[in-house]
Amino acid sequence: MGKSLSFSERIGEQFTLLNATILNSRIIWSIRWRWVANIGFFLLILISRSSGLQLDYDSIWLTLIFLASLNLIYQGIYRYKKKYTLMGELAFISIHIFMDILILTWLIHLTGGIENPLYFFYIFHIIISSIIFPRNLPYVVTTFVFVLFAVLVWAEYSNLIVHHCIYKGQLHESPVLNILIVAIFFTTVFLTTHICTSFMKLFRKSQREVTALNKLLLEKEKEKSSFYRYTSHELKAPVVSIKTSIDAVLAASGPKLPEQSRQLLKRASLRAGQMLSMLKELLELSWQQSKGRNVSSEYIDLQEILNLCVDLEKAVAESRNIRFEFITGEDIPKVRGDKNSLEKLFGNLVGNAVRYNRDGGTVRIRIIKKENGVCVEISDEGIGIAVEEQERIFDPFYRSAAAKEFTPVGTGLGLSMVRQIVDNLGGRIEVESFPEKGSTFRVCLPPGEEK
Known part of the structure; x- marks a missing residue:
C-alpha cells in the first residue's frame, strides 16, 4: 500500500503550478493594485460630487476608508510576515477575494446598482480565481458573485433597500430590464469562468507533462553520467596498461626493431595516449555533471588561478612566439568556488587560446569587475569559429571544422567541461568569434563576499 498523504499534501497536489512564494508575490501585487483602485474610485467620486450627482457620499467615503484601512492591515501583515505556507497563502487570498467581492457589491449599491456598469469589475476577481484555484473552485467564486449581484438587483427592485439613482428614469423598477441585465451578467460571468478554467486546465496539463519530461530527462542525464563514469573507469586501467607496455617495448627494443614496426608502435602509443586523455576528460565531465550547483566555502583569487594557467602554457607559447597580455582592474573581488574546478576551467580556455x-x-x-560579479575575458588571434558553429562548440565531442583542420588531435570535451563548471558556479559563459580573426571567451562569475 502507498503512503497516505496529509491534507496539506493533497491540497498541494491540486496546485501544481503554485507555491507559497508565488502566491505571496501575487498577494503583494494585489495589495498594490488595490491602492490604485482605491485612489481611482476616490477621484471618480470627487468628480461625481462636483458634477452634482446625488449619491450617499457619506456611506461611500466610509466604505473607501474601510477598504483603505483593510488594505493597510494587509500591507502591515505582509511587511512583517516571515514564514509562508501554501495553505496559509491560499486561505489569505481566498479571504482577500471574497472580501473584495463584498465591498465591490456594496459600492455598486451605493453608486447606482444596475445603472452603474461598475459591476463588470467582478470579471477581474473571476479571472484571478480561475487562474489560482483548480477544478471547480472558480465556479464557487462565480456563483457567489452572481448570487450577490442578483440579490442586490432583486432587493433594489423590491424596495427592500434604497436604490441610489444616477439617471432620471427609474430603471431599477423595470422588471424586463432587471431580468435582461441579470441574464446578460449570468452569461458573461459563467462564460468567462468556463473559458478561463478551460484554458488553465490545458495549461496545467501541459505543465505537468513538461515537468514529467524534465524529470525523465534528468534521470536519463544521470544514467548517461553514470555510464560515462563506469565506462571511463573500467577502460582507463587497460588503456594505461597497453600504453605502458608499448612504451616499455619501445624503450627496451625500439632500436632493434624494423623501422615499420617501430613506427606502428609509436602510433599505437600516441593513440593510446589520446584515448587516455579522452577517458580522463570524460571522468571529469561526468563528475562535474553529478556535482551540480554548489556553494563552496573557499574564496579564490582569480588572478592567481590565471597566473598559474599562463605558467603552464608558457613553454608551448614561447615555442611558437606567442605572447601574453594581462589586464586587471582595481579592487577585483574574490569568487567562491572550488580551486581545482577553476584551474580546469581557465586552464582549458588559456590552453585553447594558445593551441588555436x-x-x-x-x-x-x-x-573586469562588474556590478553583479567578476568577468574574465580570454582572447586570441587564431583560427576563430564560424557563427553557425558557435552554439555547438559546448556540446560533448563536438569540434569545429576549423579546429579539426588546424589540428586533428582533440576530444571535443574540453568546452563541455568548461560550461558545466561555469554552470556549477552559478555563472555564464559567452563567446565572440570571427573566422581567421580569433575568439574571445567571456566567463562571468558571481562575487564571493568574504567575511
Whole structure:
C-alpha cells in the first residue's frame, strides 16, 4: 500500500503550478493594485460630487476608508510576515477575494446598482480565481458573485433597500430590464469562468507533462553520467596498461626493431595516449555533471588561478612566439568556488587560446569587475569559429571544422567541461568569434563576499 498523504499534501497536489512564494508575490501585487483602485474610485467620486450627482457620499467615503484601512492591515501583515505556507497563502487570498467581492457589491449599491456598469469589475476577481484555484473552485467564486449581484438587483427592485439613482428614469423598477441585465451578467460571468478554467486546465496539463519530461530527462542525464563514469573507469586501467607496455617495448627494443614496426608502435602509443586523455576528460565531465550547483566555502583569487594557467602554457607559447597580455582592474573581488574546478576551467580556455592561435599571435586576458560579479575575458588571434558553429562548440565531442583542420588531435570535451563548471558556479559563459580573426571567451562569475 502507498503512503497516505496529509491534507496539506493533497491540497498541494491540486496546485501544481503554485507555491507559497508565488502566491505571496501575487498577494503583494494585489495589495498594490488595490491602492490604485482605491485612489481611482476616490477621484471618480470627487468628480461625481462636483458634477452634482446625488449619491450617499457619506456611506461611500466610509466604505473607501474601510477598504483603505483593510488594505493597510494587509500591507502591515505582509511587511512583517516571515514564514509562508501554501495553505496559509491560499486561505489569505481566498479571504482577500471574497472580501473584495463584498465591498465591490456594496459600492455598486451605493453608486447606482444596475445603472452603474461598475459591476463588470467582478470579471477581474473571476479571472484571478480561475487562474489560482483548480477544478471547480472558480465556479464557487462565480456563483457567489452572481448570487450577490442578483440579490442586490432583486432587493433594489423590491424596495427592500434604497436604490441610489444616477439617471432620471427609474430603471431599477423595470422588471424586463432587471431580468435582461441579470441574464446578460449570468452569461458573461459563467462564460468567462468556463473559458478561463478551460484554458488553465490545458495549461496545467501541459505543465505537468513538461515537468514529467524534465524529470525523465534528468534521470536519463544521470544514467548517461553514470555510464560515462563506469565506462571511463573500467577502460582507463587497460588503456594505461597497453600504453605502458608499448612504451616499455619501445624503450627496451625500439632500436632493434624494423623501422615499420617501430613506427606502428609509436602510433599505437600516441593513440593510446589520446584515448587516455579522452577517458580522463570524460571522468571529469561526468563528475562535474553529478556535482551540480554548489556553494563552496573557499574564496579564490582569480588572478592567481590565471597566473598559474599562463605558467603552464608558457613553454608551448614561447615555442611558437606567442605572447601574453594581462589586464586587471582595481579592487577585483574574490569568487567562491572550488580551486581545482577553476584551474580546469581557465586552464582549458588559456590552453585553447594558445593551441588555436597563430604563430606570433597574442593571448589577452582581462579581469573586469562588474556590478553583479567578476568577468574574465580570454582572447586570441587564431583560427576563430564560424557563427553557425558557435552554439555547438559546448556540446560533448563536438569540434569545429576549423579546429579539426588546424589540428586533428582533440576530444571535443574540453568546452563541455568548461560550461558545466561555469554552470556549477552559478555563472555564464559567452563567446565572440570571427573566422581567421580569433575568439574571445567571456566567463562571468558571481562575487564571493568574504567575511
